[in-house]
Amino acid sequence: MRIIVILGRVLDPSGIVVKGSAGRIFVNREEYLIQPADACALEAALRIKDGMAAEVVALPRSPLPDDDILRQAIARGADRAIYLTGPALKAADEAAMTGVLTAAIERLGGADLVLIGSTTLDTGQGQLGLRLAEALGGAQITGAWQVSSADGQVQAVLQRNGRYVAVEADPPVVVTLLPGARKLRYPDGVRLINVYRGVGEVGDALEAWDAADLVDEAALTPLVESRGKEFAPERERGVRASGTPAEMAQAAADALRQRMRR
Amino acid sequence: MDASYLDLLMAQQEEITEEAAGGGGVWVVADVVNGSIAPVTLEGIGAARTLADSLGAYVYGVLLGAGGADLAQTLYQAGADGVRVADDAGLSEFALEPYLHVLADLFEAEQPEVVILAATQQGQELAPRLAQRMGGGLIEHVTAVTLDEATRTVQGAVPIYGGQYFEILACPEARPQFLTIEPGTFPAPFVDSYRKGEPTLLDVEPATPAVRVIGPAEDFEPPPVPLKQAPVIVAAGRQVGGEAGFALVQQLATALGGRVAGDRGARDAGWIEAGQVVDVRGVEVAPEVYVAAGIRGDTFHNAAIEEAGFILAIHPDPHAPIFESADLGLEAEPQDVLPALLEALGD
Secondary structure, three states: OEEEEEEOEEEOHHHEEEEOOOOEEEEOOOOEEEOHHHHHHHHHHHHHHHHOOOEEEEEEOOOOOOOHHHHHHHHHOOOEEEEEEOHHHOOOOHHHHHHHHHHHHHHOOOOOEEEEEOOOOOOOOOHHHHHHHHHHOOEEEEEEEEEEEEOOEEEEEEEEOOEEEEEEEOOOEEEEEOOOOOOOOOOOHHHHHHHHHOOHHHOOOEEEEEHHHOOOHHHHOOOOEEEEEEOOOOOOOOOEEOOOHHHHHHHHHHHHHHHHHO | OOHHHHHHHHHOOOOEOOOOOOOOOEEEEOOEEOOEEOHHHHHHHHHHHHHHHHHOOOEEEEEEEOOOHHHHHHHHHHOOOEEEEEEOHHHOOOOHHHHHHHHHHHHHHHOOOEEEEEOOHHHHHHHHHHHHHHOOEEEEEEOEEEEEOOOOEEEEEEEEOOOOEEEEEEOOOOOOEEEEEOOOOOOOOOOOOOOOEOOEEOOOOOOOOOOEEEEEOOOOOOOOOOHHHOOEEEEEOHHHOHHHHHHHHHHHHHHHOOEEEEOHHHHHOOOOOHHHEEOOOOEOOOOOEEEEEOOOOOHHHHHHOOOOOEEEEEEOOOOOOHHHHOOEEEEOOHHHHHHHHHHHHHO
């Protein structure tokens, strides 16, 4: 069984401060994490591999300036990782990445299971996995808590209408994992050292592929472009509700509802 | 003018007719919840109406389900110029492939300019598949839209890091432009109860869902969310009102789907464990919503909740420092306010 895990990275939000009044984002500590939901996907892949013969291959969800998170995936137990490079890839959005990843998966010989986080911590975007399902012509299981494989099928646990239900589908399947579904295991010390040194059994586990060898340059043109940033008005603290306890409770309930809808 | 005469006059207004079938238009795919059109769909129709008026285009609603064709009138009343209805037993509940099959065929034929879906399970599953199939661009979780009229491009504001700021995104070249909109972020449109139309019924070819439901996952327990990552926290303090007040805090946490925590006073009272103490010497938190009930708010506690998205404080002392950190403060005994708050949330 070949399992593809799609991994992205995100700037640790605890290291940034957004100042709406200045219209700026201050990065106090530039530290990157594996996207939390993608980390759950990696752990889910490794757990399947723990229980059956499977090959786990890590691919990036977006253009990466370095291959650090892919090395981290190998150190945690992934068999291979493909670092996608090339100048044309730099501006790739989810649609362009779908084309590149589809071509990469085909070059790898296809996939039985593709695992990816259901959403990104920073932008909240969840379209890449589902675009991949469409491009690969496979089934999609969205927002899984748990994923497993048995009898040639892929099984998952989802929450639907307030209940947990078990579902299954025939491969190839794209499963998106919820953030918090799994705690990612720690890297193996020896593998971690070896993957950075390029020696031992993981010495050649990381490969770099040029995106231009996988798809036409035209296919890398992004469909979505950024047209700037907007900042919410400065937060006003110290506002107090007045009236009877019931009136204050109503004001609080309205504020909570409005906030939780977001 | 006599109101009854006005009613008669309005009721005689002609049915809405579509003059430009095929090509363009702003389309809204309806979410149906418990047999009714979801509010977010009406908000989507309102946003579509605004865009379509600037574009000189029509607004179309798409309704999928079984036996709910009457709901089409709700879409007309909210501002749709045309409604397509796919009414089939196989569409009674959302399943990806049957819904995708209907919508992909419809949009291939109609070539919409803009397609709006709700950022719900249904919309979030359908939009990427449709966008990929049709070569369209997709902007997810949009909270506001503007129009670049020169290029007929919709610009969507997308919250980053949970709304700390917004990125303005656009798909200038790709058509259709798909958007998923966040529920509750667009104003509900004026509902004109006199507006009516004749929906077009779509032929539905059956499609089998690729994912099969095996049954309830009886033994499954989701992993506990660490307090540090909990999106909602309800915390109790010394002034919460004893055991009875703490029980109300627990009820509020359940109602909001959140975790129970507290300050050192709550720990000293034996209501919470050491790992639930919110304090820079305990756990620093950054939930979307933090409710402090009976917490006076010393420096260590207030510093630990600095990154919370919204802070509601309930305390009887008007000079309690927690009020300076709170977005909304209630000067009252928690045991007086919490029952009313639970009741108000229940409504």
